Amino acid sequence: MRKRCLDAVYRLAKNNKDLIFIGSDLGVGVMDNFKKEMPEQWFMEGVSEQHIIGMASGLAMTGKTVYMNTIATFITRRCYEQNAIDLGLSNVPVRLLGSGGGLVYAPLGPTHLATEDIALMRAIPNMSIFAPCDAEEMERGMMATEKLPGPLYVRIAKGGETVVSRPELGFSFGKAIVMKEAGDVLFVTTGVMPARALEAAKLLEAEGISAGVLHCHTVKPFDHAALVAQASKAKAVISVEEHTLMGGLGSVVAETLAEAAFERQPRLKRVGIPDVFPDKYGSQNSLLEYYGLGAAQLAEQARLLLAPAAAR
């Protein structure tokens, strides 16, 4: 997914001499073709995230569009004030490409996990957030980033995810995608969670429970209308995110549902990472299951929500 993301930056740059790429201290060989073919538009600036964001802002204030890549947690947490002031307040076209969003770096521990990146970026006015579900959606989104006004955070997943996005469903920033129409249950997802939600829906359908999936690749601006439209058909809504429950997708969903005027309010469960620093290593998958984000676990949450109150 990262490769597809950076390839898109390369392709965009080929047709735009005002497009700049900045890396911090990326792996050897990354973006070699870009460096060789467009050396004036390519920077590797060292492990200095605060400086890089400021520099990107200065470039963007002078007519450039800047794509900056490093590890997701360093691009969000380490230089948060620069993100807020130099990018948000100045409202400049800088794209933060965060590698390893969520639990990807599970074996490396909590210093490298990005489990509150979306909440942090969401709190910054003017900042948009794009968290695609697979490499193809990443490419569709990235090719549409060139003319987006203002700053954007892109959450890059591990890579190799099963492709579940479908080109025929279209893509536009700020528009959620109905991957499967809501039934008794609606799963609302962001990032790489649709594959798990679709799998959970399949498990439920085998039992006669209908389930839909609304995928919010753009957490901000959030597609409130799509959520309300889909949620109004469901008895239960389950938000699914590889992120803390504080301030991410689940929060947007809860806020939206709480303020919507439903005739019959659907029940809501937010599934994600509780307010803790993950205390296990292992793999992204093992941590996801540890926090209840496996397909079978999501299906179980649906059964619980749909059960009569007495049985819960």
Add this chain to the structure above:
Amino acid sequence: MTATPALDYHKMGKQVRRTITDMVIAAARGHIGSAFSIVETLLVLYKGGILKVDPKNPHWEDRDRLILSKGHGCLALYPILADLGFFHKDELMRYCKHDGILGGHPEHTKIPGVEASTGALGHGMSIGIGMALAARMNRRGYGVFVILGDGECDEGSIWEGALSASKHKLENLTVIVDYNKQQSYSDVSEVLPLEPFADKWRAFGFEVAEAHMDRPEELEALLKRPRGNGPRVIITHTIKGKGITFIEKNLSWHHKGKLTPLEIENIFNELEI
């Protein structure tokens, strides 16, 4: 050809300080000591024939860029920008007012002539580096000037930027440090010493010069001197609260609220305007 008469920085400085005082009276607040410290520095840049700017066309592509990274010194900048015609002088008395454009820290989205929104320390250096790199890429000849506070140099991001400016050999970047040797709490030497300060910049690859701002012509001459092929820093030796005896080096004037009638009278008496 007759020589240009020397600018009367002393007289101009008094006028700017008078306006600053009027603004602080109107708003009942402001970083007066930090602003007084950089009055002459800004006068040299804007009036001494250094900055190429056009108040009628503040976004002129070839203009020099000045970033007041120590944004809390903006009280010194506003009267000079207004005097040059970047915005109407009436705005000055609306400093910090609800609908005014001049806040306690400058915002480039609101104020013509301001290049970057500053106030959180340690940001302006890297923004300036981005602008200087863009000038090089766009084959533009403009210069980028960044004014740092000495307390601001506590921020690690300043030194990240210094590494980068040196790496890129930014011959169009000028950093000016307002070295008044005091920060909010106490002396710089007590809070977080910077010495040997010039040597630090030299070690980071900067061409270093020092100017004593009781003689603003020193800074003017340095800025007009041919420069090398890398970034330069000018350490300006200044006095916090400069220009009014009882404000100079007096940390209770770093930021002031409402001034008393006696304080106002004493300031006006010393300024003699």
